[in-house]
Amino acid sequence: MPAFAPRLTPLFGRLALAAIAATLTAAPTLASEAPGQALAAKAGIPWPAVIAHRGASFDAPEETLPAFILARELGADYLELDLQRTQDGVLIALHDDNLQRTTNIDEVFPARAHDPVSSFSLAELKQLDAGSWFNKAYPGRARDRYAGLKILTLEEVMDIAEGGANKPGLYIETKVPEQFPGIEADLKEVLQRRGWLRERPAAAPGQVNVAHMPGRVVLQTFDKSSLRLLHKEMPQVPKVLLLWVGEGSIKPKSAVPFKDSGFKDKASYYAAQEVSSKAEFEAWIDWAKANGAIGTGPSSRLANGGDQSYMDLVKPWMNELTHAKGLIVHPYTVDEAVDFKSISAAGADGFFTNRTAELLKFYQRPARQDIDSLLKSNGY
Numbered sequence: 441m442p443a444f445a446p447r448l449t450p451l452f453g454r455l456a457l458a459a460i461a462a463t464l465t466a467a468p469t470l471a472s473e474a475p476g477q478a479l480a481a482k483a484g485i486p487w488p489a490v491i492a493h494r495g496a497s498f499d500a501p502e503e504t505l506p507a508f509i510l511a512r513e514l515g516a517d518y519l520e521l522d523l524q525r526t527q528d529g530v531l532i533a534l535h536d537d538n539l540q541r542t543t544n545i546d547e548v549f550p551a552r553a554h555d556p557v558s559s560f561s562l563a564e565l566k567q568l569d570a571g572s573w574f575n576k577a578y579p580g581r582a583r584d585r586y587a588g589l590k591i592l593t594l595e596e597v598m599d600i601a602e603g604g605a606n607k608p609g610l611y612i613e614t615k616v617p618e619q620f621p622g623i624e625a626d627l628k629e630v631l632q633r634r635g636w637l638r639e640r641p642a643a644a645p646g647q648v649n650v651a652h653m654p655g656r657v658v659l660q661t662f663d664k665s666s667l668r669l670l671h672k673e674m675p676q677v678p679k680v681l682l683l684w685v686g687e688g689s690i691k692p693k694s695a696v697p698f699k700d701s702g703f704k705d706k707a708s709y710y711a712a713q714e715v716s717s718k719a720e721f722e723a724w725i726d727w728a729k730a731n732g733a734i735g736t737g738p739s740s741r742l743a744n745g746g747d748q749s750y751m752d753l754v755k756p757w758m759n760e761l762t763h764a765k766g767l768i769v770h771p772y773t774v775d776e777a778v779d780f781k782s783i784s785a786a787g788a789d790g791f792f793t794n795r796t797a798e799l800l801k802f803y804q805r806p807a808r809q810d811i812d813s814l815l816k817s818n819g820y
């Protein structure tokens with residue numbers, strides 16, 4: 441299997457292999473027999489994987505309709521979402537556990553502006569504007585039609601995944617699961633009812649076909665208890681333990697908090713954080729494997745910093761060790777070619793990315809249409 445073979449339907453894949461092989465000589469330099477490739481194949485997960493982090497969230501408001509539609513249309517393998525639950529028991533896709541950053545909660549429910557997501561009903565959440573913040577934060581990428589976008593339910597994200605010619609998979613994180621007892625069982629109920637826990641029909645030739653693969657759903661969490669519960673509920677579904685250095689995660693070499701560290705920005709502080717020892721890192725990998733994970737999602741330090749630049753948990757020795765234990769490596773959250781290249785060389789088996797189109801370009805399977813025309817043709 442060539443290193444950069446796209447996820448095509450089997451017939452098209454066979455017919456296209458010769459043509460694809462001819463282009464591979466120009467591919468970015470990655471190990472031709474990467475150790476994670478066989479492990480990903482065993483789990484039924486595409487390799488290397490393009491995981492659209494909160495959808496195509498560089499170009500549209502995170503975890504909203506245009507973000508997920510754009511990711512699907514560009515050709516992402518997976519739509520990534522953060523799972524929470526409303527006060528009336530509906531599973532939704534939202535990252536933060538309060539509504540301050542990505543909605544107009546201050547205007548709609550001023551007295552409850554700092555309350556947790558879990559205290560709002562779905563009807564209340566649907567009154568919020570989850571798009572205008574993006575236009576203010578990123579005027580260069582703003583679009584009039586982003587104003588008034590709604591928070592989505594898990595089932596609405598499933599509708600998007602199912603609704604185009606490309607059939608991406610779902611990469612679902614249980615977010616702050618301690619706030620949502622039983623959310624793992626709730627997730628199983630929805631996945632089962634919607635047919636995502638059994639084989640799904642193949643996509644048409646030439647389209648993304650991940651929803652047809654055994655790894656059509658990947659479950660992810662930072663939380664050990666939640667990983668255990670996910671494995672108990674859905675032992676057959678691939679699971680990934682997200683890695684971090686600090687409280688509740690891998691023990692740091694130095695426990696000096698940011699406020700006392702002297703660093704001016706979080707990215708520089710995170711960059712200086714290291715695991716306390718190789719044995720500590722190895723213990724986390726062993727624990728992940730023993731509790732049902734088929735991979736890890738480590739943080740990455742990005743060449744140009746930024747608010748998603750974290751600890752470097754993708755050093756070559758870490759990825760080698762993880763592969764040697766039989767687990768794949770999906771680092772978060774990487775958007776630029778300089779990082780795709782260096783972290784791939786260090787052993788990544790795909791990436792969480794806000795910039796699906798950039799990662800697809802790096803993997804030499806560029807989108808057929810540009811972002812602007814895809815957004816316009818979908819009404820944005």
Ligand code: G3P
Nearest residue numbers: 493522613660737772792
């Ligand atoms: O789920 C992988 C990555 O998304 C973890 O970070 O905070 O963006 O959910 P976060």
Ligand code: CA
Nearest residue numbers: 520521522613
């Ligand atoms: Ca996430």
